[in-house]
Amino acid sequence: MKLKFYGTRGSIPVCDAGFQQFGGNTTCLQITDTNQIAIIDAGTGLRNLGRDLLAIGHKQEQIRIAFTHFHWDHIQGFPFFAPAYDPKQKITLLTLGRDQTISNLREIFEVQMQAEYFPVQLDHMGANFEFLQIADATEHFTGINNVETIVTAQRHNHPGGAYSFRIERNGRVLVVCIDVEHGEQIDPRLVKLARGADLLVHDAQYTAEELQKRRGWGHSSFDQAMQVAEMAGVKRLALTHHDPDHDDEFLERIEKLCQERFPNAVLAREGMEISIGEAT
Ligand SMILES: [Zn+2]
Ligand SMILES: [Zn+2]
Numbered sequence: 468m469k470l471k472f473y474g475t476r477g478s479i480p481v482c483d484a485g486f487q488q489f490g491g492n493t494t495c496l497q498i499t500d501t502n503q504i505a506i507i508d509a510g511t512g513l514r515n516l517g518r519d520l521l522a523i524g525h526k527q528e529q530i531r532i533a534f535t536h537f538h539w540d541h542i543q544g545f546p547f548f549a550p551a552y553d554p555k556q557k558i559t560l561l562t563l564g565r566d567q568t569i570s571n572l573r574e575i576f577e578v579q580m581q582a583e584y585f586p587v588q589l590d591h592m593g594a595n596f597e598f599l600q601i602a603d604a605t606e607h608f609t610g611i612n613n614v615e616t617i618v619t620a621q622r623h624n625h626p627g628g629a630y631s632f633r634i635e636r637n638g639r640v641l642v643v644c645i646d647v648e649h650g651e652q653i654d655p656r657l658v659k660l661a662r663g664a665d666l667l668v669h670d671a672q673y674t675a676e677e678l679q680k681r682r683g684w685g686h687s688s689f690d691q692a693m694q695v696a697e698m699a700g701v702k703r704l705a706l707t708h709h710d711p712d713h714d715d716e717f718l719e720r721i722e723k724l725c726q727e728r729f730p731n732a733v734l735a736r737e738g739m740e741i742s743i744g745e746a747t
Contacts, residue, residue: 468498468499468500468634468636468637468639468641468742468743468744469498469499469500469740469741469742469743470496470497470498470499470641470666470668470705470740470741470743471496471497471499471738471739471740471741472490472495472496472512472705472707472735472736472737472738472739472740473492473495473496473497473512473513473515473516473737473738474490474492474493474494474495474496474508474510474511474512474513474544474737475489475490475492475494475512475707475708475709475735475736475737475739476489476490476491476492476493476494476510476540476708476709476711477493477494477540477646477670477672477686477707477708477709477710477711478493478540478672478710478711479493479539479540479711480492480493480510480511480540480543480711481711483714485714485715485716486714486715487715487737488715488718488719488736489709489713489715489718489734489735489736489737490512490709490735490736490737490738491737492510492511492512492514492515492544492737493510493511493512493539493540493541493543493544494508494510494512494535494540494541494645494707494708495507495508495509495510495511495512495513495516495544496508496643496668497516498634498641500612500614500636500637501612501614503527503612504520504525504527504530505531505532505533506530506531506532506533507532507533507534507535507632507643508532508533508534508535508541508542508645509532509534509541509542509543509544509545509548510540510541510542510543510544511540511543511544511547512544512737513532513544513545513547513548514544514547514548514549516544516548517547517548517549517550517551518549520549520550521549521550528557529557529558529559529597530550530556530557530558530559531558531559531561532545532558532559532560532561533561533562533563533632534560534561534562535629535630535631535632535643535645535646536625536627536628536629536630536646537569537575537627538627538646541646542575542576542579545576545579546579546580546585546587546592550594551592551593551594551596552592552593552594553593553594554593554594554595556593556594556595557594557595557597558594558595558596558597559596559597559598559599560572560576560596560597560598560599561598561599561600561601562599562600562601562630563601563602563604563618563620563630563632564601564602564604564620564621564622564630565602565620565622566622566628567600567602567622567628568627568628569600572598572599572600573589573596573598576589576596576598577589577590580592604618604619604620604632605617605618605619614636614637615636616634616635616636617633617634617635617636618632618633618634618635619632619633619635619660620632620633621633621656621657621660623644623647623654623656623657624647624648624649624650624654624685625646625647625648625685626683626684626685629645629646629647629685631643631644631645631647631657631660632644633660633661633664637744639665639743639744640663640664640665640666640743641664641665641666641668641743642660642661642664642666642667642668642701643668644657644660644661644667644668644669644670644695645668645669645670645707645708646670646685646686646708647669647670647685647686647687648682648683648684648685648686648687649687649691653691653694653695653698657695657699658695658698658699659699660699661695661696661699661701662699662700663699663700663701664699664701664702665701665702665703665743665744666701666702666703666704666705666741666743667695667696667699667701667703667704667705668705668707668735669687669692669695669696669704669705669706669707670686670687670692670706670707670708671687671688671689671691671692671706671707671708671709671734672686672687672688672708672709672710673686673687673688673689673710674688674689674721675688675689675690677710678691686708689706689721689724689725692704692706693725693728693729693732696729696732697729702731703731703732703733703741704729704731704732704733705732705733705734705735705739705741706722706725706732706733706734706735707734707735709734709735718734719734721734722734
């Protein structure tokens with residue numbers, strides 16, 4: 468498995484100079500395995516992802532985009548995803564996990580693209596869309612490329628709800644946990660979900676001080692992300708969902724501090740690829 472960050476920014480895209488080393492596009496992750504890709508979230512980074520797929524002539528009968536939740540910074544790139552305008556392309560938009568509160572997944576994208584907000588409506592994009600809401604994620608993914616894949620999705624604390632994902636494939640484990648607010652204690656269910664991961668991708672929008680003033684906004688501090696990594700015994704940690712007010716200089720400084728405590732920590736940069744290895 469290989470992970471590529473197409474969007475690392477939280478809340479809103481940033482185009483200002485001084486922010487481009489870590490990247491201005493909002494959340495979008497690409498997971499690649501044996502030439503098959505899966506996507507998590509459709510923030511503005513999805514636009515470049517789609518352009519890259521076209522540029523390299525990537526062919527895949529069905530492209531899956533799984534959503535952690537539907538806040539703007541996780542869906543805003545969807546209307547600009549070039550493969551969605553290809554009538555030969557099948558695209559599955561899906562939610563995973565129990566206790567989902569969304570009742571109509573298609574409607575979320577229909578509303579996002581209704582005429583008051585966008586010139587092209589969902590039905591006119593062209594691709595063949597499928598909308599899936601799955602409680603038990605495991606069953607759905609086993610069998611892609613004939614490799615057993617165990618996907619566990621777990622709801623966590625975030626305004627309106629959001630889901631973390633644990634993906635186990637070829638003996639390697641990737642855990643993605645973004646847009647999460649822990650509360651007074653680190654959420655023990657998340658520690659359990661992240662247990663022994665080869666790579667944990669965790670929300671780190673705030674410093675500990677900022678978090679004090681942003682209670683209820685749904686995010687974590689750098690320290691909390693490292694605490695989860697330590698408690699869960701993960702091998703590597705990638706911090707993401709950078710605050711739109713945190714410029715490159717600031718994030719570089721934070722990254723050095725984080726690495727003093729957790730040497731295998733890195734702050735995600737747009738375009739960064741992390742290999743999660745092959746079976747041993
Ligand atoms: Zn977000
Ligand atoms: Zn959110």
